[in-house]
Amino acid sequence: MIYSNTTIFALSTAPQRSAIGVIRVSGAEAVDIVDKIFSRDISASEQGLYHGFILDGTEKVDEVMLSIFRGPKSFTGEDTVEISCHGGAVVISAVCELLSKNGAVPAKNGEFTQRAFLNGKLDLTQAEAIIDLIDAETREEASNAVKSLGGVMAGKIQNIRQPLVELSAKLFAFIDYPDDEIEDTEYEEIKNAINKAISDSKRILDTYSYGRYVRNGIKTVIAGTPNVGKSSLLNALSGYERSIVTDISGTTRDVVEETVVFGGMKLILTDTAGIRETDDVVESIGVRKSYEQLEQADLIICVFDGSREMSAEDAEIAEKIKTLNAVKIAAVNKTDLSDKFDYDLSAFENVIHISAKNKTGIEALENLVKTAFAFNAPSDGSFMTNARQYDVLCRAVALLENAVANMGITPDALLYDIEQAISVLGELTGETASESILQNIFSRFCVGK
Numbered sequence: 001m002i003y004s005n006t007t008i009f010a011l012s013t014a015p016q017r018s019a020i021g022v023i024r025v026s027g028a029e030a031v032d033i034v035d036k037i038f039s040r041d042i043s044a045s046e047q048g049l050y051h052g053f054i055l056d057g058t059e060k061v062d063e064v065m066l067s068i069f070r071g072p073k074s075f076t077g078e079d080t081v082e083i084s085c086h087g088g089a090v091v092i093s094a095v096c097e098l099l100s101k102n103g104a105v106p107a108k109n110g111e112f113t114q115r116a117f118l119n120g121k122l123d124l125t126q127a128e129a130i131i132d133l134i135d136a137e138t139r140e141e142a143s144n145a146v147k148s149l150g151g152v153m154a155g156k157i158q159n160i161r162q163p164l165v166e167l168s169a170k171l172f173a174f175i176d177y178p179d180d181e182i183e184d185t186e187y188e189e190i191k192n193a194i195n196k197a198i199s200d201s202k203r204i205l206d207t208y209s210y211g212r213y214v215r216n217g218i219k220t221v222i223a224g225t226p227n228v229g230k231s232s233l234l235n236a237l238s239g240y241e242r243s244i245v246t247d248i249s250g251t252t253r254d255v256v257e258e259t260v261v262f263g264g265m266k267l268i269l270t271d272t273a274g275i276r277e278t279d280d281v282v283e284s285i286g287v288r289k290s291y292e293q294l295e296q297a298d299l300i301i302c303v304f305d306g307s308r309e310m311s312a313e314d315a316e317i318a319e320k321i322k323t324l325n326a327v328k329i330a331a332v333n334k335t336d337l338s339d340k341f342d343y344d345l346s347a348f349e350n351v352i353h354i355s356a357k358n359k360t361g362i363e364a365l366e367n368l369v370k371t372a373f374a375f376n377a378p379s380d381g382s383f384m385t386n387a388r389q390y391d392v393l394c395r396a397v398a399l400l401e402n403a404v405a406n407m408g409i410t411p412d413a414l415l416y417d418i419e420q421a422i423s424v425l426g427e428l429t430g431e432t433a434s435e436s437i438l439q440n441i442f443s444r445f446c447v448g449k
Contacts, residue, residue, distance in 0.1 A: 007033055009099045010107035011092055012448035018087035023095055024448060025104055026080045026112055031068060034081045037098045038066065046070060054085065054095055061098070062091045076112055077119030110445025114438070117430060124430030124441065125153045128386055131444055132215070138261050140214050144383055152382045153204075153389075154429055160200050160396075161425040164418055167193050171415040191407055194400050194418070201397045207383035208390045213298065213373055215385040217259060217266035221293045223321070224303035225313045229333040232356035233303055234271040237262055263370030267299070297326045299369065304330060304345075306353060307337035322347035327372045331356075331365065388441075389428055396424040 007027025013020065025034055035043045039052040039060075047070050054061040067082040074080040085091055100106070113130055116122045122130075129148035136142035147153075167190060222230045238258045258269045270293050294300060302321055304314055321328055330348040336355040345351045350368050354361030384390055403417035426432030 007104045008107035008111055009096065009104040010112070010448040011096070012082070012112075013087065015092075016087075017089065021085050021087035021092045023083040023085065023092065023099070024080065024107075024112060025083070025099060026074070026076045026078050026107075026115065027104070028079060029103060030079045030081050031070075033099060033102045033104050034066065034083065036102045037061075037095075042066065042068065047073065054083070054098065056094070056098060061094050062086055064095075072119070072121075075121065076115040077121045078115060107447055109447055110442030110449060111447075113445055113449055114442040117438075117442075123151075123154045124433060124438075125157065125386075125389065125428060126151060127430075128389070128441060129153070130449065132385060134446075134449070137259075138214065138264060138266050140264055141266075141385070144211070144214065144385065147382045153384070156200075156204055156382075157393075157425060157428050160197050161422060161429075163193055164197055164400075164422050164425070168415060168418050168422060171411050171418065174411050175415065187407060190414070191404060194403055197421075198397055198400045198404075201393055201400070204384055205390065205393055205397070208385070210373070211383040211385035212387075213265065214383070217268040218298045218369075218373060219270070219296060220267045220299040220301065221270045221272060221297040222301050222303060223272055223294055223317065225305075225311065225317065228303045228305040229356045230303050231271050233301070233331065233333065233354070234258060234269055236356045236359050236362055237267070237269060263366040263368075263373075265369060265373055267369070270297075291320075294321065294324060294326075297324070299327045299329070299372070300324065301329050301331050301365075302348065303356075304332050305334055306332040307334040318345065318347050329365070329368055329372075331361075335360065388437075392424060392427045396421045399424060 005028065007025065007029040009023060009025040011021060012024045013022045031045065032043060035041065037054055037056070038050075039055055040050060042050055045068055047068055050066040050068065052064065052066070054064055062085045065084040067084070069075070069080040069082075071078040071080070083095060085095055096106075113122070113127050117124065117127050126149050129145045133142060133145035133149060136145055171190075222233055224230050237260050239260070258271075260267050260269055272289065272293050300321055302317060304310075318330075328348045328350075330345045330351045332345075332351065332353045333356050335353045336358050349372070352361055352365050352368060354365060356362075384393075399417050399421040403414055403421070406413045406417060423432045427437065430438070
């Protein structure tokens with residue numbers, strides 16, 4: 001069994017020196033166990049906040065505040081006590097040791113959230129949203145996670161699944177009474193219901209391309225010939241001197257990577273070696289790596305030196321990038337020096353003039369990136385970011401499409417695909433998820449959550 005009826009405890013705040021440390025205790029005996037080490041009688045206390053001391057016998061260990069939550073009105077659905085003590089390692093260790101001596105056991109990774117799921121306080125999409133919210137690096141990630149935690153994604157899945165459950169019951173009735181044949185109009189209604197489930201599912205799946213960028217980041221390559229200002233642009237976007245900048249051509253000889261939030265999006269920025277023909281063995285390796293990075297990029301910012309005329313190497317890079325499947329932006333740099341750059345950049349969706357040194361044009365570049373990757377953002381602000389959920393919903397769609405293809409066969413064959421799809425959709429919310437899936441998900445949580 002995944003579920004344990006023991007009373008568990010864990011530090012829910014960061015395990016480091018801090019003003020306050022919060023130790024969470026959850027289970028049927030949570031209040032009784034804490035009562036044994038608290039200076040006040042709380043055995044019959046209802047929900048509320050209580051001030052007092054943690055005691056080791058008669059010795060005061062720490063002055064604390066207790067937050068008592070009686071089940072089912074708690075995060076886990078069980079009686080829960082949160083002990084807010086001082087955040088020193090010695091104090092936290094002493095409180096945890098007292099809890100252990102009095103019958104509580106250390107929680108496993110994600111066990112509090114797992115109990116919330118098993119007690120019906122959360123479904124699986126909401127549980128996974130908690131991880132997303134904790135791991136969020138941008139406002140967009142956090143906002144979407146909060147929506148999922150509030151049940152937006154679960155509601156969408158339920159709106160797809162429930163009509164299929166009703167359709168399944170209808171088909172069971174036809175199978176139980178074979179003398180009642182399914183009429184053509186009824187087949188048409190069934191087909192329309194399945195197609196609606198498919199189209200609703202695909203609308204969710206379509207948001208994953210955007211959600212994947214929001215969650216994982218946009219792989220962004222800064223490319224160009226040597227000494228056009230690629231490293232200066234990386235530094236401008238990073239907000240500090242991440243790359244060495246000199247007047248010497250070919251300073252960057254390896255791939256330099258940095259993660260930044262830019263235009264509200266997370267960019268995995270890569271500054272590459274200047275692309276040119278070279279006899280330098282080390283530099284030529286850097287050039288080869290630059291081409292490899294370009295092949296894998298979601299976004300290419302190709303930097304050109306606007307203070308000089310176009311070179312053959314510039315033209316070669318522009319032609320190479322033209323064939324790549326990525327969003328392409330040409331950044332004409334060094335506008336603070338002069339503007340001699342007047343050649344064709346039609347290979348790029350957007351052209352922008354900047355001075356990476358003076359950081360002019362960076363805001364306009366930020367708006368370009370935001371626009372380029374927000375084209376398929378869902379109107380309700382809710383999108384799919386979870387690879388597991390995407391895979392499960394793809395499987396459900398395949399089964400439903402197979403059901404439509406089997407419309408001309410027996411009701412049993414049609415029912416089989418619909419029942420399978422219902423079961424698969426249940427994996428999203430956890431209604432039909434296997435123990436191994438649950439263990440895999442909750443093991444990704446930290447211990448205190």
